[in-house]
Amino acid sequence: MTASDEENLQLTPVTVLGLGPMGRALAAAFLAARHPVTVWNRTPGRTGDLLDRGATLATSVEDAVRAGQLVVTCLIDYDALHATLRQSTEGWEGRQLVNLTSGEPAQARATAVWASARGIDYLDGAILTPTPAVGTPSAAVLYSGASDVYEAVAATLAAIGGTATYLGDDHGRASAFDVALLDLFATSVNGIVHAFALSSAEGIAPEQFAAFATGIGGLLPEMITRFAQQIQADHCPGDRSTIASAASGITHVINTSATHGIDVGVLTAAKTVIDRAVADGYGPQGLARLTTTLHKDGRAWTTEGT
Numbered sequence: 001m002t003a004s005d006e007e008n009l010q011l012t013p014v015t016v017l018g019l020g021p022m023g024r025a026l027a028a029a030f031l032a033a034r035h036p037v038t039v040w041n042r043t044p045g046r047t048g049d050l051l052d053r054g055a056t057l058a059t060s061v062e063d064a065v066r067a068g069q070l071v072v073t074c075l076i077d078y079d080a081l082h083a084t085l086r087q088s089t090e091g092w093e094g095r096q097l098v099n100l101t102s103g104e105p106a107q108a109r110a111t112a113v114w115a116s117a118r119g120i121d122y123l124d125g126a127i128l129t130p131t132p133a134v135g136t137p138s139a140a141v142l143y144s145g146a147s148d149v150y151e152a153v154a155a156t157l158a159a160i161g162g163t164a165t166y167l168g169d170d171h172g173r174a175s176a177f178d179v180a181l182l183d184l185f186a187t188s189v190n191g192i193v194h195a196f197a198l199s200s201a202e203g204i205a206p207e208q209f210a211a212f213a214t215g216i217g218g219l220l221p222e223m224i225t226r227f228a229q230q231i232q233a234d235h236c237p238g239d240r241s242t243i244a245s246a247a248s249g250i251t252h253v254i255n256t257s258a259t260h261g262i263d264v265g266v267l268t269a270a271k272t273v274i275d276r277a278v279a280d281g282y283g284p285q286g287l288a289r290l291t292t293t294l295h296k297d298g299r300a301w302t303t304e305g306t
Helices: 003-010 019-033 060-068 080-085 105-118 147-160 172-200 206-217 220-233 241-259 265-279 287-294
Strands: 015-016 038-039 068-072 096-099 121-127 140-146 163-166
Touching: 015 019, 015 060, 019 038, 019 147, 038 060, 068 080, 068 147, 080 105, 080 172, 096 105, 096 147, 105 121, 105 172, 121 172, 140 147, 140 172, 147 163, 172 206, 172 241, 172 265, 220 287, 241 265, 241 287, 265 287
Parallel strands: 015 038, 015 068, 068 096, 096 121, 140 163
Antiparallel strands: 121 140
């Protein structure tokens, strides 16, 4: 046996279930790391160049599961995940399932219960970077679940590249980070496009507005760090800006937008929270205190799961 043969014997066979853009990127990353890779997708014809690169196409989920030591799932949602997994009720002995399907923390925890009842070693995860980053040093992935399962698959998962962060044994932890970060992204994108709509309505060229908007965006990293410290300490001083001043500012934005017929639904919802904070006596405090108002029970943050 040659040294190359011995090395190949140590490479974990990987199965990837789901061949959307992210699933194909994952399979390509495992192939690039020289793992034997088997792929399966609900809709035929989604393999791209994976077969030319050495992947094997399974004709059923059961065959795909049996072919892999590590089974990685990346589907559109948890309904698709469970519909797929139900097609293979046997053949899981000694295998690990790593789910990288986006969803909700409660869904990840429910899937962990489902897997445990069937004797499946389960790990949940969240990919924080876009498809082109997979397999490169810039990739970032979060994992949560039993530590022994993570330790068993960590070396193989390194093929995904970049930074892997293990968050503990709560299977919903990775998803919790994911949905909170998606919250930040979604509301930020809404703010960006709304600001472009408003500035354009006022006759400002998009390129001219962008030159100033990027400066505003540059303030956010420091603000996020400062807010985290204030929320952790439950101390939100209004030394830089106050909730009362935010109430005034957002009113101007809403009124100006309305004169141009621009949708103000999201802004109105935000103002409702600000007004409630003022009514609760938080007007002189800093903007991080709005976290307290957003919680129905009035808490600033929770230690649950830390």
